[in-house]
Amino acid sequence: MFSKTVIASTLVAAVSAHQNFHQFWVNDVTPGYQVGIRMPPSNSPVTDVTSEDMACNVGGQTGVADTVAASEGDTIKVQWDQSGHPGPITHMLFGPVDSAKAATGVGSWFKIDELDYVDGKWANEIMGAANMSHEFTLPTGLPSGEYLLRSEMLALHGAQTVGGAQFYIGCAQLKITGTGKAGACGPTIELPGAYKAEDPNIYIPNVYNGFDATNYTAPGGPVGTCDGSAPAAPKPSSNSTTPATSAAPSAAPVPTSAAPVSSIVAVSSVAAVSSAPVASVTSALGYATAAPAINGTVSTLPSLSLAAPSGFVTSVIAAPSNATAPSAPGTTGTAGSVKKYGQCGGQTYKGATTCESGTTCKEMNPYYSQCI
Numbered sequence: 264m265f266s267k268t269v270i271a272s273t274l275v276a277a278v279s280a281h282q283n284f285h286q287f288w289v290n291d292v293t294p295g296y297q298v299g300i301r302m303p304p305s306n307s308p309v310t311d312v313t314s315e316d317m318a319c320n321v322g323g324q325t326g327v328a329d330t331v332a333a334s335e336g337d338t339i340k341v342q343w344d345q346s347g348h349p350g351p352i353t354h355m356l357f358g359p360v361d362s363a364k365a366a367t368g369v370g371s372w373f374k375i376d377e378l379d380y381v382d383g384k385w386a387n388e389i390m391g392a393a394n395m396s397h398e399f400t401l402p403t404g405l406p407s408g409e410y411l412l413r414s415e416m417l418a419l420h421g422a423q424t425v426g427g428a429q430f431y432i433g434c435a436q437l438k439i440t441g442t443g444k445a446g447a448c449g450p451t452i453e454l455p456g457a458y459k460a461e462d463p464n465i466y467i468p469n470v471y472n473g474f475d476a477t478n479y480t481a482p483g484g485p486v487g488t489c490d491g492s493a494p495a496a497p498k499p500s501s502n503s504t505t506p507a508t509s510a511a512p513s514a515a516p517v518p519t520s521a522a523p524v525s526s527i528v529a530v531s532s533v534a535a536v537s538s539a540p541v542a543s544v545t546s547a548l549g550y551a552t553a554a555p556a557i558n559g560t561v562s563t564l565p566s567l568s569l570a571a572p573s574g575f576v577t578s579v580i581a582a583p584s585n586a587t588a589p590s591a592p593g594t595t596g597t598a599g600s601v602k603k604y605g606q607c608g609g610q611t612y613k614g615a616t617t618c619e620s621g622t623t624c625k626e627m628n629p630y631y632s633q634c635i
């Protein structure tokens with residue numbers, strides 16, 4: 264239980280600049296500043312939850328040139344502008360679609376990540392202690408295809424009035440290689456539509472007067488899952504019928520190498536990891552790194568020296584060939600095994616918990632365990 268005073272002052276202290284989602288990393292490699300992201304024309308929030316701008320912000324129905332390659336299970340790090348606005352951060356996916364560039368984002372989304380209020384800190388504060396970044400993993404069992412990744416920071420400092428909550432939103436374009444079948448992921452919600460102005464996590468009349476954020480959960484419902492994480496193994500019911508081997512790969516709606524217009528940015532994690540092992544470790548800790556700093560001064564953020572840009576190449580890559588389809592990219596044999604530095608546990612974590620061989624799942628804090 265946190266005192267009203269503390270929470271109120273936290274909220275008040277934070278009424279400063281607006282913010283945008285401006286960069287992301289796939290396994291610690293970034294395509295670049297604002298690359299692959301539909302940047303809005305300003306850093307002002309969306310406040311009308313019925314607006315189509317709730318999907319991907321103002322102008323966000325229009326695609327950008329670059330779509331960035333990733334695989335299920337990959338670690339995604341997002342970085343936002345500095346924010347003193349208290350509130351949660353959530354991530355959702357829209358897809359799979361044939362072309363992320365062509366997708367408006369108005370329609371069905373499913374939540375893959377959420378960080379609310381932990382140990383007396385809102386997500387924006389936790390991110391502030393981690394260079395305004397936050398990490399999560401793409402769920403296993405995703406159908407291959409292109410997606411929009413939606414990052415939302417909800418600011419609650421005006422939530423005492425209906426329509427006062429501020430939604431900061433940015434959408435990135437991803438081409439994800441996964442093992443799931445169409446429809447594997449859910450539950451889905453509609454944007455706009457799912458959020459209501461008077462939802463108790465959006466309109467909080469007592470936000471400055473007794474509101475206890477301890478059990479706050481962000482709009483959009485629970486973090487979803489993808490059933491397909493076990494890639495359609497042969498049915499255990501060993502009838503006399505023929506086992507359905509290799510059913511999964513052919514079922515996935517892999518876009519052909521057509522991908523006509525958009526350029527796919529492949530980020531080579533191999534190059535980056537080997538050139539900057541320290542950076543990948545520290546940044547992979549994400550908000551785990553922030554935990555010790557919760558005491559006060561954040562002096563210990565190691566200089567990340569994310570000189571990654573040398574590690575990626577810009578090119579149009581062909582869709583995965585049939586030959587590689589049967590083995591799930593991003594996993595090592597065992598379905599659902601988490602790669603080194605990936606998240607494998609935590610109080611609100613719903614993903615895979617088995618670490619790839621050579622690593623073990625280590626608890627960094629109650630909310631974040633990691634394969635090391």
Ligand SMILES: *[C@@H]1O[C@H](CO)[C@@H](O)[C@H](O)[C@H]1NC(C)=O
Nearest residue numbers: 264265474475476477478479
């Ligand atoms: C938060 O949830 C815990 C566990 O369910 C419960 O014990 C506690 O009373 C809740 N706190 C508030 C303020 O609702």
Ligand SMILES: *[C@@H]1O[C@H](CO)[C@@H](O)[C@H](O)[C@H]1NC(C)=O
Nearest residue numbers: 498499500501502503504505
């Ligand atoms: C084969 O499996 C189906 C579906 O599980 C079941 O309905 C059927 O009874 C089985 N047949 C035999 C011979 O076990």
Ligand SMILES: *[C@@H]1O[C@H](CO)[C@@H](O)[C@H](O)[C@H]1NC(C)=O
Nearest residue numbers: 554555556557558559560563
């Ligand atoms: C962190 O805060 C706790 C509780 O206030 C205190 O016991 C501990 O010594 C602090 N640690 C550091 C490194 O300041």
Ligand SMILES: *[C@@H]1O[C@H](CO)[C@@H](O)[C@H](O)[C@H]1NC(C)=O
Nearest residue numbers: 342394564565566567568569
């Ligand atoms: C914080 O992020 C910025 C932008 O990505 C980067 O230039 C800077 O080096 C980072 N600082 C630290 C301490 O990691």
Ligand SMILES: *[C@@H]1O[C@H](CO)[C@@H](O)[C@H](O)[C@H]1NC(C)=O
Nearest residue numbers: 512513583584585586587588
């Ligand atoms: C890949 O699969 C498609 C559809 O099944 C088939 O037409 C094509 O010949 C296959 N390509 C290779 C290289 O096997």
Ligand SMILES: [Cu+2]
Nearest residue numbers: 279280281282
């Ligand atoms: Cu602002």
